[in-house]
Amino acid sequence: MFRTKLLKWCRKLHKWIGVYIGILTMIWLIEMVVLPLMFNPGLPVVDGPPLTAQYGNAPLSLQQAMQSFMDQQPEGIASAAELDEMAYLPGNGVYRFAIKERFLEWYVEAKTGKILKYGFDSNRFLMEKGMLGWVHPFVTRLVKTPFEFLFIFLAITGLYIVFYPRKKKKNRLRTGCLLDMALGEKLSFMGVSEVTLMGRLAAVGLLPGVPIQMLRIRNRGPVVILVRHTCLALGRDIGARVMMSREAA
Amino acid sequence: MYPDENKLETECGRCQSCARENAEKNIGAVTGKEEIAVAVAGQPNTGKSTIFNRLTGLNQKVGNWPGKTVDRKEGRVVRGDRVYRLVDLPGTYGLTANSVEEEIARDYIVSDDPDVVVAVVNAASVERSLYLVAELAELNTPIVIALNMMDVAKHEGRMINARQLSAAIDLPVVPMTASMNRGVDQVFKTLDAIDLQHPQKRNSVELPSEVRRLAALLDSPYSLPYPKEWAASKLIEGDYKVIQAVKNALKDGKWKDEKFKAIETFLSEHKEAAKAIVGRRQQWIDEACKKAVEDVKNCRSPSEKWDRVFLHPLWGRLIAFLAIPIAALLGILLGMFTGGQVLFAAMEGGPKIKAAWPGMIGSMVADGLAPALGWITALVCIIGFIYAIFYFLEDIGYLARISFLTDTFLRRIGAGGKSAIPLMLGLMCNTVAIAGTRVVETRRQRLVTIVMLPFLPCAGQTMVAAIFTLAIFPVKTAIIILIGLTIINFLAASLAGKFLSLTVPHPRTDGMIMELPLFHRPNFRTIFGGVRMRIELFLRRAAGVIFFGLLIIWAVSYFPKGEIQTSYLYQFGRFLEPAGSMIGLDWRFMVALLSSFFAKEITVGTLAVLFSVSASDQQAIMQAIQNAISPAGALAFVVASHFYIPCLGSMAVLKSELGSWKKTLPLLAGMFILAFALAFITYHAAKVII
Numbered sequence: 001m002f003r004t005k006l007l008k009w010c011r012k013l014h015k016w017i018g019v020y021i022g023i024l025t026m027i028w029l030i031e032m033v034v035l036p037l038m039f040n041p042g043l044p045v046v047d048g049p050p051l052t053a054q055y056g057n058a059p060l061s062l063q064q065a066m067q068s069f070m071d072q073q074p075e076g077i078a079s080a081a082e083l084d085e086m087a088y089l090p091g092n093g094v095y096r097f098a099i100k101e102r103f104l105e106w107y108v109e110a111k112t113g114k115i116l117k118y119g120f121d122s123n124r125f126l127m128e129k130g131m132l133g134w135v136h137p138f139v140t141r142l143v144k145t146p147f148e149f150l151f152i153f154l155a156i157t158g159l160y161i162v163f164y165p166r167k168k169k170k171n172r173l174r175t176g177c178l179l180d181m182a183l184g185e186k187l188s189f190m191g192v193s194e195v196t197l198m199g200r201l202a203a204v205g206l207l208p209g210v211p212i213q214m215l216r217i218r219n220r221g222p223v224v225i226l227v228r229h230t231c232l233a234l235g236r237d238i239g240a241r242v243m244m245s246r247e248a249a
Numbered sequence: 250m251y252p253d254e255n256k257l258e259t260e261c262g263r264c265q266s267c268a269r270e271n272a273e274k275n276i277g278a279v280t281g282k283e284e285i286a287v288a289v290a291g292q293p294n295t296g297k298s299t300i301f302n303r304l305t306g307l308n309q310k311v312g313n314w315p316g317k318t319v320d321r322k323e324g325r326v327v328r329g330d331r332v333y334r335l336v337d338l339p340g341t342y343g344l345t346a347n348s349v350e351e352e353i354a355r356d357y358i359v360s361d362d363p364d365v366v367v368a369v370v371n372a373a374s375v376e377r378s379l380y381l382v383a384e385l386a387e388l389n390t391p392i393v394i395a396l397n398m399m400d401v402a403k404h405e406g407r408m409i410n411a412r413q414l415s416a417a418i419d420l421p422v423v424p425m426t427a428s429m430n431r432g433v434d435q436v437f438k439t440l441d442a443i444d445l446q447h448p449q450k451r452n453s454v455e456l457p458s459e460v461r462r463l464a465a466l467l468d469s470p471y472s473l474p475y476p477k478e479w480a481a482s483k484l485i486e487g488d489y490k491v492i493q494a495v496k497n498a499l500k501d502g503k504w505k506d507e508k509f510k511a512i513e514t515f516l517s518e519h520k521e522a523a524k525a526i527v528g529r530r531q532q533w534i535d536e537a538c539k540k541a542v543e544d545v546k547n548c549r550s551p552s553e554k555w556d557r558v559f560l561h562p563l564w565g566r567l568i569a570f571l572a573i574p575i576a577a578l579l580g581i582l583l584g585m586f587t588g589g590q591v592l593f594a595a596m597e598g599g600p601k602i603k604a605a606w607p608g609m610i611g612s613m614v615a616d617g618l619a620p621a622l623g624w625i626t627a628l629v630c631i632i633g634f635i636y637a638i639f640y641f642l643e644d645i646g647y648l649a650r651i652s653f654l655t656d657t658f659l660r661r662i663g664a665g666g667k668s669a670i671p672l673m674l675g676l677m678c679n680t681v682a683i684a685g686t687r688v689v690e691t692r693r694q695r696l697v698t699i700v701m702l703p704f705l706p707c708a709g710q711t712m713v714a715a716i717f718t719l720a721i722f723p724v725k726t727a728i729i730i731l732i733g734l735t736i737i738n739f740l741a742a743s744l745a746g747k748f749l750s751l752t753v754p755h756p757r758t759d760g761m762i763m764e765l766p767l768f769h770r771p772n773f774r775t776i777f778g779g780v781r782m783r784i785e786l787f788l789r790r791a792a793g794v795i796f797f798g799l800l801i802i803w804a805v806s807y808f809p810k811g812e813i814q815t816s817y818l819y820q821f822g823r824f825l826e827p828a829g830s831m832i833g834l835d836w837r838f839m840v841a842l843l844s845s846f847f848a849k850e851i852t853v854g855t856l857a858v859l860f861s862v863s864a865s866d867q868q869a870i871m872q873a874i875q876n877a878i879s880p881a882g883a884l885a886f887v888v889a890s891h892f893y894i895p896c897l898g899s900m901a902v903l904k905s906e907l908g909s910w911k912k913t914l915p916l917l918a919g920m921f922i923l924a925f926a927l928a929f930i931t932y933h934a935a936k937v938i939i
Contacts, residue, residue, distance in 0.1 A: 195486060224765065235762070
């Protein structure tokens, strides 16, 4: 009994966590395509490690490098005042100039002042603005915080379902109610026990002997049947009360 | 015919609608022409309203059925020596009433005894539509069958031979396609040919002998307001209303106890008779269709293809949840680009009017009359466009699909699939939506839907919230606040619905039985007819309240000395200020909140008056709000405005639908307390955070 209940809850949780993660993944995938198009001003992507310059002569000073950088009229920047990061990377022998707010970077050879690589930092951009960060940073935190915990839970419930799969009922009895019909199956309507419901169903064309074709049936929600060229949606409570003849119509 | 009928007429003659009806009836007598009452009846989705619109043209009058909030449409057509008074009855599947609409249609046909019934039958599903005809044929009223949607039947691969159908049931059958105006004149020709002096010959359903035997038991000097044989068949079929009528007759002392017991005994002994009645009707339909209907094999319905997408559990829901807000937004935008321009023009002209007529007259015209007329024009356009879009979706058969898709979720909170449409309408106008809950089948589900609706923000409330949040916060934050608030509104509505569904007794309801109509081309005449009717009803019921509400606000903000700083409004606002200070609002915002009682849309207009800026100048209003209120106070105002009691129009409809002030007032009091409590929490929490 406990195992059945646990399995039921595992399935439910697994499904809904899966839906949650699936939606987030969809959002993430869409953002990966759409957001760079919206935010990138048309510069190349600058992802990956910075280039390493040739060693030898002493590097230029920051002012000299800046002057050389601006002399080359780089794309995406109008004046040096826009830069909010100017750093020397001694390991690579380059200067990095960046406008952090716009995710733009330029790598300048420290020795010659020549621009080696420049463009849009899409990795940092997606880390900061992805997963609804473009709406508000708080929204990202709200969405991301339970993500890892839920992912672990998804794995546990998934494993449980794999090890204890639902046992399929063998020789399922056909009780003859509407909800037991398979999709596309065509049977004859037999009747209902309640007089008032009988009148109501008769008015919409459900009369004894009339063939019914099942058009839509799911695990929950109303079912759709075809009765005398009319599509009817019946609630499950009604469907459970409608008796069908076992002979195919 | 029945002794009770006289009493009913006398009682009914007192009310205005019946007095008007009687006066109209006399027109025929005055002009010397014979007046013929024609009931246009039919099952839902048979094109009944299209036929009615085609038959009557623009000669229509819209009103309410006496004592009900269901629309009643009537039209008059003069042909030769006859004046036809056509009444568009609500759609009904049969003469057993399962909803208020079906009860109205049934009672009009059975008790009001029209001279002729035009029974509209959908040719695409003729076997199903003929069930109502089978029931009508059991009465003595002459019938003309309008076999509509012949074009749809052809598309669906069905060939209907109207002549053979007419010969089989011995009733006149007019094949027609009302949407294309085909066969409409033939209906009148058939009506002209009907001889009302002699009973119409027909091949009616032969009911089982139990019906006649029970009818004999009903024989008494004091009879029911129904024909005896018909009442007997309905008693056997378990029609709740007819059983109630019998019980009421017993209560009035007209029948003896023994007689009722005898009826009860008869019913318990002949339970199978109901099956026999239904069986006979089915036999009648089958015989009628045997020769007249031919199905072209392997013809696939185009609706099936569409339903794969529109009824898909994921795509169908996605489309529905996108389509409805887009439709609503489109309606509002179109309304603002048309009627909204009149409002802006009226408001911009204010200073010029004041300059031309200084003093009270100028102020009244500039600040009272012109904005009031502008608001009403804007609202008429918005409501018109919204209804045009929704009628379009309904006419092509899509709204029924939305009900189907939302049934699973709504049933969990006590409502039903059919509640989806009023709930979605509630996001635009609560007044219209509450009145529209009549489409919901069971009383319990309707009650849950009605209680949920005031918690949903209407377009006016959303507009107020948008202006406040945009005035105080950056755009992104404002959007987050608006979305968050709407989610809270939905949660509150769902909780209210769930709470009510748990407390109200849960009778075994008959659940959802809904037809999913075939997709077909829209009929713009029907759509415009519906829009015209809605606008007419709005002008009659709500426009006056809004107009005078705005005038009252102007008056209390002008008198006694002609300036707002000494006005009654100011004094009242000052009186309320201590309560307002608890949620960070000064007297002006309290007054604006109070004025929203008349219509949510006038909140911003009131603030414009109080800040002495032009109501059309959104920037000026936003600037004034920015200077007058703190961010925490603005949030509290938005929360209070979203949960505050509904407007006057909604309250009137709410009372009418709930039946009494005893049920309405606790709901309103609950909303008022909730609004204040939430605003209080929001204000103090926001003060800490911001």
